[in-house]
Amino acid sequence: xxxxxxxxxxxxxxxxxxxxxxxxxxxxxxxxxxxxxxxxxxxxxxxxxxxxxxxxxxxxxxxxxxxxxxxxxxxxxxxxxxxxxxxxxxxxxxxxxxxxxxxxxxxxxxxxxxxxxxxxxxxxxxxxxxxxxxxxxxxxxxxxxxxxxxxxxxxxxxxxxxxxxxxxxxxxxxxxxxxxxxxxxxxxxxxxxxxxxxxxxxxxxxxxxxxxxxxxxxxxxxxxxxxxxxxxxxxxxxxxxxxxxxxxxxxxxxxxxxxxxxxxxxxxxxxxxxxxxxxxxxxxxxxxxxxxxxxxxxxxxxxxxxxxxxxxxxxxxxxxxxxxxxxxxxxxxxxxxxxxxxxxxxxxxxxxxxxxxxxxxxxxxxxxxxxxxxxxxxxxxxxxxxxxxxxxxxxxxxxxxxxxxxxxxxxxxxxxxxxxxxxxxxxxxxxxxxxxxxxxxxxxxxxxxxxxxxxxxxxxxxxxxxxxxxxxxxxxxxxxxxxxxxxxxxxxxxxxxxxxxx
Amino acid sequence: xxxxxxxxxxxxxxxxxxxxxxxxxxxxxxxxxxxxxxxxxxxxxxxxxxxxxxxxxxxxxxxxxxxxxxxxxxxxxxxxxxxxxxxxxxxxxxxxxxxxxxxxxxxxxxxxxxxxxxxxxxxxxxxxxxxxxxxxxxxxxxxxxxxxxxxxxxxxxxxxxxxxxxxxxxxxxxxxxxxxxxxxxxxxxxxxxxxxxxxxxxxxxxxxxxxxxxxxxxxxxxxxxxxxxxxxxxxxxxxxxxxxxxxxxxxxxxxxxxxxxxxxxxxxxxxxxxxxxxxxxxxxxxxxxxxxxxxxxxxxxxxxxxxxxxxxxxxxxxxxxxxxxxxxxxxxxxxxxxxxxxxxxxxxxxxxx
Numbered sequence: 001x002x003x004x005x006x007x008x009x010x011x012x013x014x015x016x017x018x019x020x021x022x023x024x025x026x027x028x029x030x031x032x033x034x035x036x037x038x039x040x041x042x043x044x045x046x047x048x049x050x051x052x053x054x055x056x057x058x059x060x061x062x063x064x065x066x067x068x069x070x071x072x073x074x075x076x077x078x079x080x081x082x083x084x085x086x087x088x089x090x091x092x093x094x095x096x097x098x099x100x101x102x103x104x105x106x107x108x109x110x111x112x113x114x115x116x117x118x119x120x121x122x123x124x125x126x127x128x129x130x131x132x133x134x135x136x137x138x139x140x141x142x143x144x145x146x147x148x149x150x151x152x153x154x155x156x157x158x159x160x161x162x163x164x165x166x167x168x169x170x171x172x173x174x175x176x177x178x179x180x181x182x183x184x185x186x187x188x189x190x191x192x193x194x195x196x197x198x199x200x201x202x203x204x205x206x207x208x209x210x211x212x213x214x215x216x217x218x219x220x221x222x223x224x225x226x227x228x229x230x231x232x233x234x235x236x237x238x239x240x241x242x243x244x245x246x247x248x249x250x251x252x253x254x255x256x257x258x259x260x261x262x263x264x265x266x267x268x269x270x271x272x273x274x275x276x277x278x279x280x281x282x283x284x285x286x287x288x289x290x291x292x293x294x295x296x297x298x299x300x301x302x303x304x305x306x307x308x309x310x311x312x313x314x315x316x317x318x319x320x321x322x323x324x325x326x327x328x329x330x331x332x333x334x335x336x337x338x339x340x341x342x343x344x345x346x347x348x349x350x351x352x353x354x355x356x357x358x359x360x361x362x363x364x365x366x367x368x369x370x371x372x373x374x375x376x377x378x379x380x381x382x383x384x385x386x387x388x389x390x391x392x393x394x395x396x397x398x399x400x401x402x403x404x405x406x407x408x409x410x411x412x413x414x415x416x417x418x419x420x421x422x423x424x425x426x427x428x429x430x431x432x433x434x435x436x437x438x439x440x441x442x443x444x445x446x447x448x449x450x451x452x453x454x455x456x457x458x459x460x461x462x463x464x465x466x467x468x469x470x471x472x473x474x475x476x477x478x479x480x481x482x483x484x485x486x487x488x489x490x491x492x493x494x495x496x497x498x499x500x501x502x
Numbered sequence: 503x504x505x506x507x508x509x510x511x512x513x514x515x516x517x518x519x520x521x522x523x524x525x526x527x528x529x530x531x532x533x534x535x536x537x538x539x540x541x542x543x544x545x546x547x548x549x550x551x552x553x554x555x556x557x558x559x560x561x562x563x564x565x566x567x568x569x570x571x572x573x574x575x576x577x578x579x580x581x582x583x584x585x586x587x588x589x590x591x592x593x594x595x596x597x598x599x600x601x602x603x604x605x606x607x608x609x610x611x612x613x614x615x616x617x618x619x620x621x622x623x624x625x626x627x628x629x630x631x632x633x634x635x636x637x638x639x640x641x642x643x644x645x646x647x648x649x650x651x652x653x654x655x656x657x658x659x660x661x662x663x664x665x666x667x668x669x670x671x672x673x674x675x676x677x678x679x680x681x682x683x684x685x686x687x688x689x690x691x692x693x694x695x696x697x698x699x700x701x702x703x704x705x706x707x708x709x710x711x712x713x714x715x716x717x718x719x720x721x722x723x724x725x726x727x728x729x730x731x732x733x734x735x736x737x738x739x740x741x742x743x744x745x746x747x748x749x750x751x752x753x754x755x756x757x758x759x760x761x762x763x764x765x766x767x768x769x770x771x772x773x774x775x776x777x778x779x780x781x782x783x784x785x786x787x788x789x790x791x792x793x794x795x796x797x798x799x800x801x802x803x804x805x806x807x808x809x810x811x812x813x814x815x816x817x818x819x820x821x822x823x824x825x826x827x828x829x830x831x832x833x834x835x836x837x838x839x840x841x842x843x844x845x846x847x848x849x850x851x852x853x854x855x
Contacts, residue, residue: 089764
């Protein structure tokens with residue numbers, strides 16, 4: 001193995017705080033050993049000489065030390081823990097002799113010599129020690145964060161788990177450079193980074209990359225880091241596998257739990273209640289159900305992106321929903337509350353869902369049905385059933401995203417039936433015939449009926465004076481020969497108005 | 503280098519004396535300008551006689567010699583005019599203590615201001631000045647005098663303040679004398695005139711640095727004769743010195759208390775890295791990590807045109823300096839290296855090869 005240079009040793013973590021104060025031209029000199037300075041008789045040829053504060057205090061004494069070590073052919077001089085500032089003469093002399101002078105404050109010289117010596121003399125020892133420590137440190141870690149942090153601590157280098165496109169999943173921010181071939185699942189070395197593939201548990205391709213930043217280092221340290229990454233990788237892979245299994249189990253468990261709640265209604269078993277508590281469902285409270293389905297099957301493929309995105313979007317509107325449960329034809333979601341939600345809450349929910357779905361990709365073709373509030377496990381079954389019905393109706397609309405609330409469902413369905421019937425159409429043609437030619441009278445009548453018989457609202461809606469409205473209503477009464485104060489007559493006319501559509 | 507023997511000091515010698523004293527100050531010894539003005543004024547006065555200069559071996563062996571000078575903060579000494587009467591008072595106080603008749607006044611240190619102060623005291627007292635001194639250059643401490651090294655007492659010692667206040671120390675160790683001088687000078691506003699080392703001409707023959715006044719004036723003359731445009735090499739040669747290097751000051755790290763300060767420059771001829779360590783005086787020159795000259799040898803820093811010597815407190819970043827060394831006036835025995843060598847200043851450098 002080749003000898004490390006002074007610059008290589010500077011890249012060692014133990015010298016991270018060391019400054020090159022002079023003689024930088026000699027940084028590439030090879031270091032055969034590390035030697036503590038004990039005086040002129042110390043043999044220092046090709047060695048990194050380490051000294052404490054004594055031989056360089058007062059600062060003028062550094063001159064003589066630089067001269068002696070330089071003449072004796074030392075590879076470099078490392079001054080540890082000296083509080084003096086070196087004189088310019090010492091620095092110039094070191095430059096002249098091209099002997100690098102490294103300055104390390106706040107360190108124990110003995111420790112430095114002890115740590116540096118095996119790095120020069122027996123790098124394989126350092127490597128064995130690091131591998132041993134790494135294994136010990138990694139064994140008890142369970143989460144990805146812990147694993148990366150432990151490996152960072154032992155290897156004393158910034159580590160990260162990154163995806164092929166450079167997104168950082170765990171650890172320090174590290175940039176991958178374009179010299180890497182991330183399509184090949186093998187360990188690689190970039191300009192200032194080492195990467196090791198973390199294989200997908202299910203396929204032989206990299207799920208992510210374990211990356212380590214190295215500005216510059218000796219071959220031995222590079223080898224050590226590469227080995228460290230290789231050792232860390234199976235731990236991360238096993239964590240990924242566990243994560244995936246956990247997620248799958250969770251989904252299945254929730255689906256089964258929900259189906260038991262729905263089938264059991266109010267007489268759910270103790271097991272089911274405990275299961276519900278473990279996933280955070282508050283069965284005894286008031287529930288408002290949502291049923292979500294998508295026309296586009298790919299929207300659901302992306303790890304159930306649609307329900308999660310909807311949930312997140314509603315979260316921004318202050319509405320907390322449970323996690324989505326897959327029901328085959330869509331996802332069930334619901335919110336639970338101790339108090340019974342009022343009518344205003346229902347309107348707010350409807351509005352929020354409309355806003356939220358409108359903000360999501362239209363091509364997903366989202367259809368959402370909302371149930372009415374019901375209480376208890378049975379209530380949950382009921383509101384989800386209503387939500388599913390509402391979603392079913394909403395899906396018949398020819399626009400997306402479509403949202404329906406079951407509160408409005410009965411009337412809307414009835415009206416829809418009426419409006420579509422031939423009898424109603426025929427009646428409308430006949431009854432409204434006298435107003436056909438007069439658009440303003442037609443608009444006034446429609447506004448009057450829709451506003452519940454308020455002259456003031458009609459005037460506001462049409463932008464005319466109240467007296468105008470009154471005058472027009474009189475004309476309508478005259479032309480149609482109907483009594484607008486009679487509820488039955490009003491209902492018939494309203495249905496007729498709606499069926500004409502315009 | 504040999505110089506003519508000086509017989510008397512008159513006004514014409516003052517410039518040479520001041521220049522020589524500055525060179526022998528090794529970068530310290532204080533500013534000579536005020537002392538030179540004072541001495542010239544005294545010697546130019548109508549009826550003033552030149553100060554006779556006498557070698558110690560020309561005096562009877564038991565002739566009494568008292569050494570005079572000033573001590574204290576260099577900044578105060580550079581600005582506060584010394585009263586020659588104070589010098590006379592200090593010497594008289596010591597003579598009164600020892601008894602006997604004063605035969606001559608001696609110079610404590612030939613480097614810097616004190617070279618002139620000995621002559622001023624002799625001029626005021628009307629006695630000859632000894633052609634010699636006790637240090638052969640400038641040193642900051644009394645234990646670095648030849649007499650102290652030889653075991654002679656410093657006391658009786660007199661210190662006189664600018665208002666005539668007098669401290670008389672009748673008996674003292676070298677360390678205590680140093681401390682008393684520093685504290686008395688502080689009490690007198692930062693500086694005091696001194697008289698100390700009462701001794702006999704015979705002792706000076708044996709232990710004094712001889713002929714230093716002659717050397718100082720000769721050295722000063724030689725330096726003043728150097729052509730203003732002469733390169734530093736020539737200037738160094740003409741004063742009998744050896745040029746060490748020439749270069750621009752790249753860093754000035756001031757002293758911190760007793761830890762010497764350092765000046766870094768790069769030799770423009772060889773590219774060598776030069777470091778000069780100093781306290782009040784230049785103490786050592788280290789080139790490429792190897793100490794080439796150190797105290798008690800005299801180190802002289804000249805500005806690039808060799809016009810004037812630069813004291814340690816005058817060195818500035820970017821200045822062009824030529825460093826030279828002068829041979830020591832005194833051959834210090836090797837066993838006193840601890841007192842007058844780098845170690846005596848707390849400077850931990852290797853001895854020059």
